[in-house]
Amino acid sequence: MQKEHNLSKNQKIIFDLIDKSGGPMKAYSILFNVQKKGIKAPLQVYRALDKLVEIGKIHKIESRNAFIACQNSSCQVSKATAFSICESCENVSEISNSKLSKYLSNFSDNSGMKYNKYNLEFFGLCKKCKSK
Amino acid sequence: MQKEHNLSKNQKIIFDLIDKSGGPMKAYSILFNVQKKGIKAPLQVYRALDKLVEIGKIHKIESRNAFIACQNSSCQVSKATAFSICESCENVSEISNSKLSKYLSNFSDNSGMKYNKYNLEFFGLCKKCKSK
DNA sequence: TAACGTTATGTAATAATATAACATTTATAA
């Protein structure tokens, strides 16, 4: 069961933009695209992004400083994320693999750390880029 | 067998600083610390960092925009990295777990992606911070 | 050594990413 979050005005504008784009978007590119809707300052964008990340509607691709809509309907919070990133065309997709997520969610070692979140980024070449 | 890289002057200064610090360091903190050694501009730092990452002497902690000396003598290149990060004290350590690295290095799915690199960051509370 | 290509350095300017501080408004719920 996914909690329904009523997005605020700015949050909705920004989520819709990212979601429709189908890929990762950078904060200032988002800003540029929503200026016609009245969102004029970086902070307005970053605040909405923070909230959307917090509730799991989007995730941050750390290695790219970019944000992508969650492609996995069950992500309630951004606490167990895995992505595949093509280093040639920069296509990004969220990996949804229950064996992988189980393995990582259950991971523990003898360091004494109590893990409660992870983010994994795989890099390589996508199908298209491989064949070039 | 690890290839011996002869570090250049700036690379050596910057690697030694990071290595001695024992933890992650940020680029501008590095810059501040090496100014007395004649490294005066951000670009000099970033160029050395790029090279050190490339040859696996340091790794970038993407979620923190920080750089840490490789704690795993066998990392020749930064292509299979895993870290544990305490969200309270920001202590970072490199995870060296052969089962984990085998599992991730062999990971593949039906997306058609050919993976050749990954970076994994675990977040949680370290021993000390848990007991506070 | 001399010539060549590669790697590293120096320097200035600027781009890209992100947050601080403060005032105000809107939504939520007791």
Next chain:
DNA sequence: TTATAAATGTTATATTATTACATAACGTTA
């Protein structure tokens, strides 16, 4: 309603990273 939390608006600024161009040092081979 009234209190509280959440979201917004705005300006300024901090932090992280790259472009562009010139010069120097290094490694290889003729």
